Amino acid sequence: MNTPPHLSLRTPSASTPSAGTPSRSRPSRRRMLGLLAAGAAGAVFTGCADDAAPEVTPAAEQIPGGTVPPATGPAPSPPLPVVDGNQALQRLLDGNARFVAERDEDLDEGIARRVAVSKAQHPFATVLGCVDSRVPIELVFDQGLGDLVVVRSAGEALDHSVTGSVEFGVAELHTPLLVVLGHQRCGALDATIKALDSRRRTAEAGELGYIVDTLAPAVRQVAGKAGDRLTNAVHANVDLVLARLRQSPVIGPLEKSGKVKLVGAYYELDTGKVTVR
Ligand SMILES: [Zn+2]
Numbered sequence: 001m002n003t004p005p006h007l008s009l010r011t012p013s014a015s016t017p018s019a020g021t022p023s024r025s026r027p028s029r030r031r032m033l034g035l036l037a038a039g040a041a042g043a044v045f046t047g048c049a050d051d052a053a054p055e056v057t058p059a060a061e062q063i064p065g066g067t068v069p070p071a072t073g074p075a076p077s078p079p080l081p082v083v084d085g086n087q088a089l090q091r092l093l094d095g096n097a098r099f100v101a102e103r104d105e106d107l108d109e110g111i112a113r114r115v116a117v118s119k120a121q122h123p124f125a126t127v128l129g130c131v132d133s134r135v136p137i138e139l140v141f142d143q144g145l146g147d148l149v150v151v152r153s154a155g156e157a158l159d160h161s162v163t164g165s166v167e168f169g170v171a172e173l174h175t176p177l178l179v180v181l182g183h184q185r186c187g188a189l190d191a192t193i194k195a196l197d198s199r200r201r202t203a204e205a206g207e208l209g210y211i212v213d214t215l216a217p218a219v220r221q222v223a224g225k226a227g228d229r230l231t232n233a234v235h236a237n238v239d240l241v242l243a244r245l246r247q248s249p250v251i252g253p254l255e256k257s258g259k260v261k262l263v264g265a266y267y268e269l270d271t272g273k274v275t276v277r
Pocket of ligand 1: 130131132154155183185186187188189
């Protein structure tokens with residue numbers, strides 16, 4: 001069945017300057033660390049999964065041929081240890097500042113890092129974001145392999161699978177931070193606005209209708225509110241998603257015990273900047 005135009009999840013037609021495309025060729029911080037000991041990078045994280053400890057064999061010995069491409073240029077400073085949600089949040093925001101300034105030297109997807117995380121993962125944050133192609137979570141926060149648990153759905157719409165995936169991040173992988181990231185000019189929420197305005201039935205639009213129905217409370221909540229309707233709906237939706245996640249019997253107690261910090265955030269397409277709400 002064709003999707004009615006008013007239910008399209010495509011982005012509103014506003015002009016959207018590029019948020020910047022990071023270079024992917026620079027040496028990474030953890031590539032340097034990995035040359036020393038693959039376990040060193042994992043050791044800076046706490047609140048980690050209970051699975052196997054990181055390998056302590058020098059990464060260079062684990063790579064076919066026994067070599068790692070030589071890093072060039074100065075090695076950036078090692079990351080601060082992440083022991084709680086506040087530190088995890090600071091690390092994310094520092095990464096976003098690098099992304100905004102196109103100083104993404106810390107993005108780590110090199111061979112040494114890949115080897116280092118192949119046996120165990122110790123991500124420091126779980127991020128629920130939109131599927132929008134302009135909001136790739138690892139790039140926006142300038143983080144590399146094994147750093148983030150990323151869950152994405154249109155408009156951060158929750159269903160059993162999305163919520164369960166978020167629970168997996170905080171409860172099984174023990175990330176001390178959970179971020180719900182809304183973004184400027186969200187096409188999913190714009191589609192929801194148009195669907196509600198047209199009073200068209202959403203059920204006939206397949207699973208797109210489910211997303212619209214799920215996001216509708218945020219749109220209704222901002223009816224008559226001053227300011228840009230879509231932006232207001234994006235912020236309201238983040239709040240509603242956070243509220244629903246707090247009702248999770250897995251996430252709620254973790255937040256109450258101080259093991260997980262929940263944060264709402266907003267990504268601005270025009271600047272690339274993430275603002276904690
Ligand atoms: Zn979106």
